[in-house]
Amino acid sequence: VKVFITGSLGTLGSAVAAALSDRGHDTVGVDIRPPAEVTCDIRELSGPAGAAVFAGADAVVHLASLHGRDHMSRFGPDAFWDVNVEGTRAVYAAAAAAGVRRVVLAGSMAVYGPIPVKPLTSWRVVREQDPVTAYDSYSMTKLVCERLAQYHASRDGISTTVLRFGHFTPADVDHYGFRLLFGGVDVRDAATAVRAALCAPSGGDGDGSGAVVRALNIHALSPFTPRDLPALGADPVAALRGLRPAVLADLERSGIEAEPLLWGRALWPAEGALAALDWRPVWDFDRYAAARLAGDLSDYAGLAGPRWGVD
Numbered sequence: 001v002k003v004f005i006t007g008s009l010g011t012l013g014s015a016v017a018a019a020l021s022d023r024g025h026d027t028v029g030v031d032i033r034p035p036a037e038v039t040c041d042i043r044e045l046s047g048p049a050g051a052a053v054f055a056g057a058d059a060v061v062h063l064a065s066l067h068g069r070d071h072m073s074r075f076g077p078d079a080f081w082d083v084n085v086e087g088t089r090a091v092y093a094a095a096a097a098a099g100v101r102r103v104v105l106a107g108s109m110a111v112y113g114p115i116p117v118k119p120l121t122s123w124r125v126v127r128e129q130d131p132v133t134a135y136d137s138y139s140m141t142k143l144v145c146e147r148l149a150q151y152h153a154s155r156d157g158i159s160t161t162v163l164r165f166g167h168f169t170p171a172d173v174d175h176y177g178f179r180l181l182f183g184g185v186d187v188r189d190a191a192t193a194v195r196a197a198l199c200a201p202s203g204g205d206g207d208g209s210g211a212v213v214r215a216l217n218i219h220a221l222s223p224f225t226p227r228d229l230p231a232l233g234a235d236p237v238a239a240l241r242g243l244r245p246a247v248l249a250d251l252e253r254s255g256i257e258a259e260p261l262l263w264g265r266a267l268w269p270a271e272g273a274l275a276a277l278d279w280r281p282v283w284d285f286d287r288y289a290a291a292r293l294a295g296d297l298s299d300y301a302g303l304a305g306p307r308w309g310v311d
């Protein structure tokens with residue numbers, strides 16, 4: 001299978017290219033920066049040139065985007081619209097012209113509204129069927145991209161899996177480890193979710209009729225369940241201590257304070273993706289804590305990676 005990946009040099013793009021190559025897929029990276037295999041601005045893909053770029057593609061993984069607070073303060077709303085919406089429109093137009101029937105589109109947890117943060121005490125559980133909202137230039141453009149996917153399903157017979165990812169941006173390892181409890185995901189698990197979405201039945205017919213768009217939340221597996229919401233609302237550190245007393249005590253003894261690291265007051269079960277895809281995330285809080293306590297963080301070297309457009 002020949003897969004084109006936009007944003008191939010970014011945090012997720014590099015992980016997806018590696019995950020697909022591991023399984024023998026043929027990948028072509030498309031990025032605005034060299035050394036991508038195709039160096040181009042996705043906004044220039046509309047028109048005949050775009051179809052030529054995607055010639056021979058069986059699927060497109062569309063990841064290139066401006067995202068997050070860092071990009072927002074740096075680029076502004078016009079750039080967000082331009083890269084995310086015009087760029088996605090051009091990617092779909094090129095995919096349609098090249099006869100592509102399958103796209104995996106990077107969505108975001110941001111479409112469910114602002115991440116609930118402290119001092120909020122009413123924790124919530126977020127699932128795919130929950131209401132979505134556009135509250136800033138990022139969430140708004142991500143929602144428009146999902147609508148564009150629907151448009152191209154009905155117009156061009158392209159089936160899209162939207163993966164609404166949790167947070168995987170490179171970060172301090174302790175921030176990373178604790179965010180896996182409440183809305184984070186390891187980029188390697190995000191990448192295997194992309195691979196699984198490419199391999200899963202698209203839901204549409206091979207000829208493009210009945211093309212569908214489905215959205216799946218992609219998060220790390222957390223030991224907390226909806227039954228823990230009252231305890232989390234009362235005192236999240238105590239709730240964690242209740243589930244992982246020895247681990248938390250050991251982390252505290254090694255100087256790690258849990259409270260400032262408890263990012264996001266919500267649970268994000270990945271059960272929709274677990275049911276729909278042949279995928280199971282393997283990087284979680286327990287694994288981070290074991291490595292942290294053993295003093296071997298070699299598996300987490302990628303967290304020190306650069307952040308495109310920021311560093």
Ligand SMILES: NC(=O)c1ccc[n+]([C@@H]2O[C@H](COP(=O)([O-])OP(=O)(O)OC[C@H]3O[C@@H](n4cnc5c(N)ncnc54)[C@H](O)[C@@H]3O)[C@@H](O)[C@H]2O)c1
Pocket residue numbers: 006007008009010011012013030031032033040041042043062063064065066067083087106107108109164165166167168169307308309
């Ligand atoms: N980082 C997160 O935690 C997170 C969370 C949820 C969703 N997402 C989504 O996942 C996707 C990938 O995120 P990431 O963190 O890997 O991004 P990133 O910023 O690391 O990489 C983006 C890549 O896109 C390329 N790019 C930017 N504008 C381009 C253009 N006009 N034409 C061609 N290439 C362009 C950049 O050169 C870069 O290599 C994005 O769509 C993002 O919205 C990210």
